[in-house]
Amino acid sequence: MSRLIHTLATLTALGLTAGCSSAPGGDEATVAASSKARATVSSDFWVDPAGSAAEQIRIWQQQGRHQDAELLGRIAKEPVAMWPAGEIDPGPLVRTATASAGHEGRTALFVAYDIPHRDCGQHSAGGAADADAYRAWIGKFAQALGDGKALVVLEPDAIAHIADGCTPAEYHQEREQLLGEAITRLKQQPGTKVYLDAGNPSWIKEPQKLVEPLKRAGVERADGFSLNVSNFQTDARTTAYGLELSRALGGKHFVVDTSRNGNGPMEGVWCNPPGRALGTRPTTDTGTAGLDAYLWIKRPGESDGTCEGGPNAGQWWPEYALELARNSKA
Numbered sequence: 001m002s003r004l005i006h007t008l009a010t011l012t013a014l015g016l017t018a019g020c021s022s023a024p025g026g027d028e029a030t031v032a033a034s035s036k037a038r039a040t041v042s043s044d045f046w047v048d049p050a051g052s053a054a055e056q057i058r059i060w061q062q063q064g065r066h067q068d069a070e071l072l073g074r075i076a077k078e079p080v081a082m083w084p085a086g087e088i089d090p091g092p093l094v095r096t097a098t099a100s101a102g103h104e105g106r107t108a109l110f111v112a113y114d115i116p117h118r119d120c121g122q123h124s125a126g127g128a129a130d131a132d133a134y135r136a137w138i139g140k141f142a143q144a145l146g147d148g149k150a151l152v153v154l155e156p157d158a159i160a161h162i163a164d165g166c167t168p169a170e171y172h173q174e175r176e177q178l179l180g181e182a183i184t185r186l187k188q189q190p191g192t193k194v195y196l197d198a199g200n201p202s203w204i205k206e207p208q209k210l211v212e213p214l215k216r217a218g219v220e221r222a223d224g225f226s227l228n229v230s231n232f233q234t235d236a237r238t239t240a241y242g243l244e245l246s247r248a249l250g251g252k253h254f255v256v257d258t259s260r261n262g263n264g265p266m267e268g269v270w271c272n273p274p275g276r277a278l279g280t281r282p283t284t285d286t287g288t289a290g291l292d293a294y295l296w297i298k299r300p301g302e303s304d305g306t307c308e309g310g311p312n313a314g315q316w317w318p319e320y321a322l323e324l325a326r327n328s329k330a
Helices: 028-039 052-062 066-076 091-103 130-145 158-163 169-186 208-216 235-248 318-327
Strands: 110-111 150-154 192-197 224-227 253-257 291-295
Touching: 028 208, 052 066, 052 318, 066 318, 091 130, 110 130, 130 150, 130 169, 150 291, 158 169, 158 192, 158 208, 158 224, 169 192, 169 208, 208 235, 224 235, 235 253, 235 291
Parallel strands: 110 150, 150 192, 192 224, 224 253, 253 291
Antiparallel strands: none
Protein backbone atom coordinates (compact mmCIF):
# COMPACT_ATOMS: atom_id res chain seq x y z
CA MET A 1 0.00 0.00 0.00
CA SER A 2 1.17 3.47 -0.84
CA ARG A 3 2.51 5.42 2.10
CA LEU A 4 3.32 9.10 2.48
CA ILE A 5 6.81 9.96 3.66
CA HIS A 6 7.28 13.45 4.89
CA THR A 7 9.79 16.16 5.50
CA LEU A 8 11.57 16.52 8.82
CA ALA A 9 12.96 19.96 8.09
CA THR A 10 14.93 20.97 11.15
CA LEU A 11 16.09 24.46 12.01
CA THR A 12 19.56 23.43 10.94
CA ALA A 13 18.39 22.21 7.55
CA LEU A 14 16.32 25.32 6.92
CA GLY A 15 18.84 27.67 8.46
CA LEU A 16 18.40 29.92 11.48
CA THR A 17 18.33 32.75 8.94
CA ALA A 18 15.04 31.59 7.44
CA GLY A 19 13.53 35.02 7.86
CA CYS A 20 16.46 37.03 6.47
CA SER A 21 15.58 39.52 3.77
CA SER A 22 18.63 38.86 1.60
CA ALA A 23 19.94 35.83 -0.24
CA PRO A 24 22.60 33.78 1.55
CA GLY A 25 26.23 34.63 0.89
CA GLY A 26 27.60 37.67 -0.85
CA ASP A 27 27.36 36.55 -4.47
CA GLU A 28 25.82 39.47 -6.35
CA ALA A 29 24.50 37.24 -9.13
CA THR A 30 22.68 35.12 -6.59
CA VAL A 31 21.13 38.17 -4.95
CA ALA A 32 20.01 39.50 -8.32
CA ALA A 33 18.61 36.14 -9.38
CA SER A 34 16.78 35.78 -6.06
CA SER A 35 15.25 39.26 -6.38
CA LYS A 36 14.12 38.59 -9.94
CA ALA A 37 12.64 35.24 -8.98
CA ARG A 38 10.77 36.68 -6.00
CA ALA A 39 9.32 39.41 -8.20
CA THR A 40 7.61 36.75 -10.33
CA VAL A 41 5.88 34.94 -7.47
CA SER A 42 2.28 34.32 -8.56
CA SER A 43 0.75 33.48 -5.21
CA ASP A 44 0.01 35.18 -1.93
CA PHE A 45 2.45 32.99 -0.01
CA TRP A 46 5.86 33.90 1.35
CA VAL A 47 9.05 32.62 -0.29
CA ASP A 48 11.91 31.66 2.03
CA PRO A 49 15.01 33.42 0.61
CA ALA A 50 17.34 31.10 2.53
CA GLY A 51 15.82 27.75 1.60
CA SER A 52 17.81 24.74 0.49
CA ALA A 53 17.24 25.40 -3.21
CA ALA A 54 18.47 29.00 -2.91
CA GLU A 55 21.58 27.84 -1.07
CA GLN A 56 22.20 25.16 -3.72
CA ILE A 57 21.95 27.75 -6.46
CA ARG A 58 24.71 29.75 -4.78
CA ILE A 59 26.92 26.67 -4.51
CA TRP A 60 26.39 25.61 -8.11
CA GLN A 61 27.04 29.10 -9.42
CA GLN A 62 30.36 29.11 -7.61
CA GLN A 63 31.12 25.72 -9.16
CA GLY A 64 30.24 26.93 -12.65
CA ARG A 65 27.06 24.84 -12.90
CA HIS A 66 25.12 27.84 -14.18
CA GLN A 67 22.53 25.93 -16.23
CA ASP A 68 21.70 23.66 -13.30
CA ALA A 69 21.51 26.68 -11.00
CA GLU A 70 19.08 28.36 -13.37
CA LEU A 71 16.87 25.26 -13.48
CA LEU A 72 16.81 25.06 -9.70
CA GLY A 73 15.38 28.57 -9.67
CA ARG A 74 12.09 26.89 -10.57
CA ILE A 75 12.02 25.69 -6.97
CA ALA A 76 13.76 28.56 -5.21
CA LYS A 77 11.34 31.18 -6.52
CA GLU A 78 8.23 29.41 -5.24
CA PRO A 79 6.71 29.37 -1.74
CA VAL A 80 7.11 26.02 0.00
CA ALA A 81 5.94 24.97 3.43
CA MET A 82 8.13 25.21 6.51
CA TRP A 83 8.23 22.01 8.60
CA PRO A 84 9.48 22.72 12.13
CA ALA A 85 9.21 19.00 12.90
CA GLY A 86 11.45 17.44 15.49
CA GLU A 87 12.06 20.73 17.28
CA ILE A 88 11.33 20.86 21.00
CA ASP A 89 10.35 24.48 20.48
CA PRO A 90 9.04 25.32 16.98
CA GLY A 91 8.63 28.93 18.03
CA PRO A 92 11.84 30.50 16.64
CA LEU A 93 11.31 29.19 13.11
CA VAL A 94 7.57 29.88 13.09
CA ARG A 95 7.97 33.36 14.56
CA THR A 96 10.71 34.39 12.15
CA ALA A 97 8.95 33.11 9.05
CA THR A 98 5.61 34.64 10.00
CA ALA A 99 7.21 37.99 10.72
CA SER A 100 9.12 37.96 7.44
CA ALA A 101 5.96 37.08 5.54
CA GLY A 102 4.13 39.89 7.28
CA HIS A 103 6.73 42.43 6.23
CA GLU A 104 6.01 41.46 2.62
CA GLY A 105 2.24 41.35 3.07
CA ARG A 106 2.19 37.61 2.39
CA THR A 107 1.02 34.45 4.12
CA ALA A 108 3.47 32.03 5.75
CA LEU A 109 2.90 28.35 4.95
CA PHE A 110 3.59 25.70 7.61
CA VAL A 111 3.13 22.04 8.39
CA ALA A 112 2.52 21.01 12.01
CA TYR A 113 3.93 17.48 12.22
CA ASP A 114 4.63 16.24 15.74
CA ILE A 115 1.72 13.95 16.64
CA PRO A 116 2.64 11.10 19.03
CA HIS A 117 3.29 7.73 17.34
CA ARG A 118 3.90 9.54 14.06
CA ASP A 119 4.08 7.58 10.78
CA CYS A 120 3.57 4.22 12.51
CA GLY A 121 7.28 3.91 13.20
CA GLN A 122 8.26 4.15 9.53
CA HIS A 123 10.68 6.56 7.76
CA SER A 124 9.32 9.64 9.55
CA ALA A 125 8.77 8.01 12.92
CA GLY A 126 8.93 10.18 16.00
CA GLY A 127 6.71 12.97 17.19
CA ALA A 128 5.90 14.19 20.66
CA ALA A 129 6.61 11.82 23.53
CA ASP A 130 3.03 11.93 24.81
CA ALA A 131 -0.19 13.92 24.77
CA ASP A 132 0.99 16.60 27.16
CA ALA A 133 4.20 17.09 25.19
CA TYR A 134 2.15 17.53 22.03
CA ARG A 135 -0.14 20.07 23.66
CA ALA A 136 2.89 22.05 24.76
CA TRP A 137 4.42 21.86 21.27
CA ILE A 138 1.25 23.03 19.55
CA GLY A 139 0.91 25.81 22.10
CA LYS A 140 4.37 27.12 21.28
CA PHE A 141 3.65 26.80 17.55
CA ALA A 142 0.40 28.74 17.81
CA GLN A 143 1.82 31.43 20.07
CA ALA A 144 4.65 32.06 17.61
CA LEU A 145 2.14 32.69 14.82
CA GLY A 146 0.87 35.74 16.66
CA ASP A 147 -1.47 37.90 14.62
CA GLY A 148 0.32 37.16 11.34
CA LYS A 149 -1.20 35.58 8.27
CA ALA A 150 -0.46 31.86 8.14
CA LEU A 151 -1.78 28.64 6.65
CA VAL A 152 -1.08 25.49 8.66
CA VAL A 153 -1.43 21.96 7.27
CA LEU A 154 -2.10 19.88 10.35
CA GLU A 155 -0.49 16.48 10.85
CA PRO A 156 -0.02 14.70 7.52
CA ASP A 157 -0.87 10.98 7.78
CA ALA A 158 -2.52 11.21 11.20
CA ILE A 159 -6.11 10.65 10.07
CA ALA A 160 -5.28 8.34 7.16
CA HIS A 161 -3.26 6.11 9.50
CA ILE A 162 -6.38 5.79 11.64
CA ALA A 163 -8.47 4.90 8.59
CA ASP A 164 -6.03 2.27 7.30
CA GLY A 165 -5.44 0.72 10.72
CA CYS A 166 -1.72 1.38 10.76
CA THR A 167 -1.98 3.36 13.98
CA PRO A 168 -3.01 0.95 16.76
CA ALA A 169 -6.62 1.28 17.86
CA GLU A 170 -5.66 2.17 21.43
CA TYR A 171 -4.22 5.48 20.16
CA HIS A 172 -7.16 6.54 18.00
CA GLN A 173 -9.25 8.38 20.58
CA GLU A 174 -6.28 10.27 21.99
CA ARG A 175 -5.10 11.24 18.52
CA GLU A 176 -8.49 12.54 17.46
CA GLN A 177 -8.76 14.52 20.69
CA LEU A 178 -5.29 16.02 20.23
CA LEU A 179 -6.04 16.99 16.64
CA GLY A 180 -9.25 18.68 17.73
CA GLU A 181 -7.43 20.56 20.47
CA ALA A 182 -4.74 21.59 17.99
CA ILE A 183 -7.33 23.01 15.59
CA THR A 184 -8.96 24.96 18.41
CA ARG A 185 -5.63 26.32 19.65
CA LEU A 186 -4.34 27.30 16.21
CA LYS A 187 -7.62 28.97 15.30
CA GLN A 188 -7.26 31.27 18.29
CA GLN A 189 -4.71 33.12 16.17
CA PRO A 190 -6.74 35.61 14.13
CA GLY A 191 -4.73 35.33 10.91
CA THR A 192 -4.32 31.55 10.84
CA LYS A 193 -6.07 29.07 8.56
CA VAL A 194 -5.90 25.35 9.39
CA TYR A 195 -6.31 22.38 7.04
CA LEU A 196 -6.45 18.92 8.63
CA ASP A 197 -4.70 16.33 6.48
CA ALA A 198 -6.76 13.61 4.80
CA GLY A 199 -4.23 11.51 2.86
CA ASN A 200 -4.47 10.97 -0.88
CA PRO A 201 -6.74 9.09 -3.31
CA SER A 202 -4.32 6.23 -3.91
CA TRP A 203 -4.10 5.51 -0.18
CA ILE A 204 -7.63 5.58 1.21
CA LYS A 205 -9.47 4.84 -2.00
CA GLU A 206 -12.94 5.33 -0.51
CA PRO A 207 -13.12 8.87 0.91
CA GLN A 208 -16.15 7.90 2.97
CA LYS A 209 -13.78 6.00 5.29
CA LEU A 210 -12.21 9.32 6.28
CA VAL A 211 -15.41 11.15 7.12
CA GLU A 212 -16.00 9.96 10.68
CA PRO A 213 -12.34 10.18 11.80
CA LEU A 214 -12.16 13.70 10.36
CA LYS A 215 -15.35 14.69 12.14
CA ARG A 216 -14.19 13.21 15.44
CA ALA A 217 -10.94 15.16 15.04
CA GLY A 218 -12.83 18.44 14.71
CA VAL A 219 -12.56 19.17 11.01
CA GLU A 220 -15.71 21.28 11.26
CA ARG A 221 -13.69 23.84 13.26
CA ALA A 222 -10.88 23.85 10.69
CA ASP A 223 -10.87 25.81 7.46
CA GLY A 224 -10.77 22.54 5.56
CA PHE A 225 -8.62 19.51 4.80
CA SER A 226 -5.46 18.86 2.79
CA LEU A 227 -4.73 16.18 0.20
CA ASN A 228 -1.76 14.61 -1.61
CA VAL A 229 0.87 15.78 0.88
CA SER A 230 4.24 14.35 -0.20
CA ASN A 231 2.53 12.24 -2.88
CA PHE A 232 2.31 12.37 -6.66
CA GLN A 233 -1.36 12.01 -7.57
CA THR A 234 -2.50 14.23 -10.43
CA ASP A 235 -4.45 17.43 -9.97
CA ALA A 236 -7.47 15.94 -11.75
CA ARG A 237 -7.65 12.81 -9.63
CA THR A 238 -6.99 14.61 -6.36
CA THR A 239 -9.50 17.35 -7.10
CA ALA A 240 -12.24 14.85 -7.94
CA TYR A 241 -11.48 12.97 -4.74
CA GLY A 242 -11.44 16.19 -2.74
CA LEU A 243 -14.79 17.29 -4.09
CA GLU A 244 -16.33 13.93 -3.17
CA LEU A 245 -14.92 14.13 0.36
CA SER A 246 -16.03 17.76 0.61
CA ARG A 247 -19.61 16.83 -0.21
CA ALA A 248 -19.53 14.13 2.49
CA LEU A 249 -18.32 16.77 4.96
CA GLY A 250 -21.03 19.28 4.16
CA GLY A 251 -19.03 21.34 1.67
CA LYS A 252 -15.75 21.64 3.55
CA HIS A 253 -12.99 23.29 1.50
CA PHE A 254 -9.58 21.76 0.79
CA VAL A 255 -6.04 22.37 -0.49
CA VAL A 256 -3.85 20.13 -2.65
CA ASP A 257 -0.10 19.52 -2.60
CA THR A 258 1.17 19.85 -6.18
CA SER A 259 4.88 20.08 -5.38
CA ARG A 260 5.95 16.93 -7.26
CA ASN A 261 2.93 15.69 -9.21
CA GLY A 262 3.78 17.15 -12.62
CA ASN A 263 4.24 13.69 -14.14
CA GLY A 264 1.80 11.95 -11.84
CA PRO A 265 2.64 8.85 -9.77
CA MET A 266 4.87 5.93 -10.71
CA GLU A 267 3.21 2.55 -10.39
CA GLY A 268 4.58 0.62 -7.44
CA VAL A 269 7.07 3.30 -6.35
CA TRP A 270 5.92 5.72 -3.67
CA CYS A 271 9.28 6.69 -2.17
CA ASN A 272 11.56 8.93 -4.25
CA PRO A 273 10.21 7.70 -7.59
CA PRO A 274 12.45 8.74 -10.50
CA GLY A 275 11.27 10.78 -13.46
CA ARG A 276 8.87 12.97 -11.49
CA ALA A 277 8.33 16.69 -12.08
CA LEU A 278 7.26 19.85 -10.28
CA GLY A 279 3.52 20.35 -10.46
CA THR A 280 1.17 23.31 -10.61
CA ARG A 281 2.77 26.39 -9.08
CA PRO A 282 1.32 27.51 -5.73
CA THR A 283 -1.75 29.63 -6.23
CA THR A 284 -5.14 30.39 -4.73
CA ASP A 285 -6.56 30.85 -8.24
CA THR A 286 -7.63 27.22 -8.74
CA GLY A 287 -10.73 27.73 -10.85
CA THR A 288 -12.60 25.18 -8.73
CA ALA A 289 -15.11 26.16 -6.05
CA GLY A 290 -14.13 24.58 -2.75
CA LEU A 291 -10.50 24.05 -3.74
CA ASP A 292 -8.81 26.89 -1.90
CA ALA A 293 -5.25 26.49 -3.16
CA TYR A 294 -2.64 24.45 -4.92
CA LEU A 295 0.36 24.44 -2.57
CA TRP A 296 3.89 23.08 -2.43
CA ILE A 297 3.58 21.41 0.95
CA LYS A 298 6.28 18.80 0.51
CA ARG A 299 9.56 20.63 -0.01
CA PRO A 300 10.72 19.63 -3.52
CA GLY A 301 14.17 18.08 -3.37
CA GLU A 302 13.91 16.73 0.15
CA SER A 303 14.06 12.95 0.34
CA ASP A 304 11.14 10.67 1.15
CA GLY A 305 13.51 8.24 2.86
CA THR A 306 16.35 5.83 2.25
CA CYS A 307 14.95 4.37 -0.96
CA GLU A 308 15.86 4.69 -4.63
CA GLY A 309 19.28 5.92 -3.51
CA GLY A 310 17.94 8.73 -1.34
CA PRO A 311 19.23 10.05 1.99
CA ASN A 312 17.18 9.98 5.20
CA ALA A 313 13.65 11.39 5.14
CA GLY A 314 13.65 15.18 5.02
CA GLN A 315 17.27 15.58 3.97
CA TRP A 316 18.04 17.82 1.00
CA TRP A 317 18.89 15.82 -2.15
CA PRO A 318 20.07 18.30 -4.81
CA GLU A 319 20.17 15.90 -7.73
CA TYR A 320 16.57 14.81 -7.12
CA ALA A 321 15.58 18.47 -6.89
CA LEU A 322 17.32 19.11 -10.19
CA GLU A 323 15.46 16.24 -11.83
CA LEU A 324 12.12 17.60 -10.62
CA ALA A 325 12.99 21.03 -12.00
CA ARG A 326 14.34 19.71 -15.31
CA ASN A 327 11.22 17.63 -15.95
CA SER A 328 8.79 20.45 -15.12
CA LYS A 329 7.00 22.41 -17.80
CA ALA A 330 7.93 25.85 -16.48
